[in-house]
Amino acid sequence: MAEVRAEMVANVWRVLVAEGDHVDDGDTLVILESMKMEIPVLAETSGTIAKLHVAEGDVVQEDDLIAVID
């Protein structure tokens, strides 16, 4: 079980995965946007998306949970 958290305050621009999807280490899960910059959030382990905590248009705070990979 690996938690993926936001590194900074940002808007969720794109969500590229869904719950149940298989992801590999290094895959882009979501793309955040902050201060006119896009920040891809990557999987740091391979597995299945057990839980997705954000949707496009959400605002995340630093350390907010984005996804859980099982």
Next chain:
Amino acid sequence: MFDSVLIANRGEIARRVIRTARRMGIKAIAVYSDADESLPYVHEADEAVYIGASAPSQSYLDSTILLDVARKTHAAAVHPGYGFLAESPGFAQAVLATGLTWIGPAPEAIEQMGDKIRARNLMAAAGVPVAPGSPAPVPDADAAVAEASRIGYPVMVKAAAGGGGIGMSAAADEPALRSAFDTARSRAERFFGSPEILLERFLPRARHVEVQILGLADGRVLTLGERECSVQRRHQKVAEETPSPAVSPALRERMLASAIRAGEAVGYRGAGTVECLLDVETGEFVFLEMNARLQVEHPVTELVTGIDLVEQQFLIAAGERVSFDADAPVVPAGHAIELRVYAEDPRRFLPSPGPITAWDEPTGPGIRVDAGYAAGTTVTTFYDPLLAKLCAHGSTRDEALARLRVAVADFRVEGLATNLPFHAELLDNPEFVSGEYDTGLVSRMRPA
């Protein structure tokens, strides 16, 4: 001269324009969104009008709201600053159609320069050197591959309507090009509303040098020297200086003459910038793009020339003569360097918004700070991360560097991360200190 100006912008540039307007006795009218209510420029303006929600599309990019405010406040002119609607020919046209003075070049000139492909072709026709590149939009990845084999790898993939380095990337071979093309395409559509892509020969070792031009009310185009802008992260400038340590008097003469031809080719009026790439290997320069507006880094030019560029923008827009002798060559004095203080962590340069709990600006001989924020204000995720521009002027480059080192150490910002520690490193970096650096400098300081 008009008696009032609406500043259709925010932060440090709104504050910068307000300063000159007030000095000239022109009433300064500011606009602000929810996020910006407590920023210094709102309080320093003669009048400030709330225009909407924090998202740019609902405030600073909404031309209908801005024109409505201009009417209600009886503004006589509109200054767009940089970014937002500054290079929107439609907005410039709408301002003029309302009977107001537009502080910038004619909408036609903005339109010609906003399209990078058209601009390139126009410049080549005017005798300005351009890099080998695509003379028409590249429709798909296959066409890009064909173009690249004609131009020669590596190539730079760019949005034709783009700016700020968004969607730009270099490709060394076909697979990289296909991926770069798709990325550029999706960003071009999203950020600039146009999917048109252009390919240009990429110079692996280049410096980014630009020329400040001023198109006068009588039609003449002058230059006010060059600016070196090679300190960049993610294709965005972090520090600028003038004169460029890489430009010899002979090269300067050729670059400035080309910039004048570029300005004349579009009948340019007001303050503008001709951006060039200087090939470190050959010492040759090529036209990159023209920015039809006041540039973020204009203060370094002001410091060495003693000329207030915003004042010249006002005078030219009003059809008046500039404040200095336009018949005598402008001789810059000394050296000036600007550091962009961003709300971002100094290692990876990731955004760091948040409340500013303490803010103490440095002062001293030759030091100038153009800041958009103050203690008690909050940096949000809605706008670019520029907090302030810290500039130093010295009689020599060494003196400017020495003054900046002290100023960086004295600049106290608390509550969020800033790139000030990066600037402290930059000022001691042997490459930067030697003056012999190129656009790869920051990546070499921060290897992935």
